Amino acid sequence: MSDKIKPEDLDWANLGFGYHDLPYRFRAYYKDGKWSEGGLETDSYMRVSEAAQSFHYGQEIFEGAKAYRRKDGGVNLFRPNMNAQRMNRSADRLLMPHVPEEMFVEAMKQVVKANQEFVPPYGTGATLYLRPFYFGTTPMVGVHAASDFTFEIFATPVGAYYKGGLTPTAYVTGKLDRAAHAGTGRAKVAGNYASSLLPGDEAHKAGYSDVVYLDPRLHENIEELGSANFFGITKDGKFQTPKSPSILPSITKYSLLALAPEFGLIPEETTISINDIDRFAEVGAMGTAAVISPVGSITHEGKKHVFYSETEVGPYTQKLYKRLTGIQFGDEEGPEGWIVDVPLD
Incomplete structure (x- = not known):
């Protein structure tokens, strides 16, 4: 013991x-x-x-x-x-x-x-x-x-899931799948994470924070970032996140989709092609463990795509992080029912 x-x-x-x-x-x-x-x-x-x-x-x-x-x-x-x-x-x-x-x-x-x-x-x-x-x-x-x-x-x-906390990191697209299109991707099952170990290890050894998973049918559309959901903020003010039957529905994702309009952003769940990521001014990973982790770049087929900055956090990402954590730690009022008090002695 x-x-x-x-x-x-x-x-x-x-x-x-x-x-x-x-x-x-x-x-x-x-x-x-x-x-x-x-x-x-x-x-x-x-x-x-x-x-x-x-x-x-x-x-x-x-x-x-x-x-x-x-x-x-x-x-x-x-x-x-x-x-x-x-x-x-x-x-x-x-x-x-x-x-x-x-x-x-x-x-x-x-x-x-x-x-x-x-x-x-x-x-x-x-x-x-x-x-x-x-x-x-x-x-x-x-x-x-x-x-x-x-x-x-x-x-x-x-503490923070990613070393450095709210600091932009680099990702790379992978060739292996996390889950099948009609498989268990939407369920939080152990096997999905077991299948992510090898591609994640390969990304780390190559100097990246983690791997970008593409859809298991075409290997064209963005699904997830390691063990977190993906979000991108377009240059024309949309907060976009992928929609797919093989993505785990993140509680953080749906919380940020609800909060995005407070900052003038239009929330959208939509198909996001890896070939169209240069439309994003800011990109990040989101989840309970990751909270909000900015992505400085994604490398796909040898080409690096840089977003707001490889060293500085974008303004919308900062605002969303502050708002979300402000609600979670009780510093700011959030939507009704989001916070449950734990009775202590």
């Missing part, structure tokens, strides 16, 4: 994006067609059969969310109901029973409250990352859907 971390062991301003074994996590178990009540547990290890379905046939889904320390010392969750709803859409794709939305959100609150001393202080830019995940545990060697499942949420304090 690993040693539990203590708050005084952490350098809040230099956390990086890594795992720390915190005191508490939530677990619930599905058996005989129903969920257990679930509750907090202290052991970060689980006893699971070697023949558990998820080990061999990949019936596993997960989510990513964050808890944010406010200036007044309280803690916010950002749109947790959307995480619950997306997990259940993923569950539908993998033939898994729904996790009740109320249980999901309440479990997130319980995990944050139990580990509240690990929610990073306001002003550090760090957050408490929450990882809900859910997998089949039925022992089997034939290819079938499981009938028994474990649902868990653990937490870990994190």
Whole structure:
């Protein structure tokens, strides 16, 4: 069993994006067609059969969310109901029973409250990352859907996903696919991320931040940036993001589509050809882990396409980042229902 971390062991301003074994996590178990009540547990290890379905046939889904320390010392969750709803859409794709939305959100609150001393202080830019995940545990060697499942949420304090935070980075288009056109791209399943390891590693070795995935049919249209969604701001004031059946629907993406008109931008989900990216004045990656990460350039077939700057953040990207994080940390009022307060002791 690993040693539990203590708050005084952490350098809040230099956390990086890594795992720390915190005191508490939530677990619930599905058996005989129903969920257990679930509750907090202290052991970060689980006893699971070697023949558990998820080990061999990949019936596993997960989510990513964050808890944010406010200036007044309280803690916010950002749109947790959307995480619950997306997990259940993923569950539908993998033939898994729904996790009740109320249980999901309440479990997130319980995990944050139990580990509240690990929610990073306001002003550090760090957050408490929450990882809900859910997998089949039925022992089997034939290819079938499981009938028994474990649902868990653990937490870990994190800093920026990309080193340097809000600093433009360089991407390159890849030749490999993250997900099939009619496959599991819209579901947040482990296999999609396993398939991204090789192209991501190749991009890193070539000196890039990550790979640009193109559509799996034509290899022409932009899909995602590594493990994040793509956005581009055109020179005529449109906030555009790709629309495709193989893209994970990012909660951050839909939040930014809703906020873009506040800055005079026209929000659009549309097909974006890699051959037409010079129309963008600014480009970025967006997601729970990435938040908003500016893209300085994309190299495609040996040609580098530079956007606003390779060293400076574009003005709209800065405004959107400030607005989004202002809502998340409680500094600014956001749309109704976006923020859920976590009751603390």
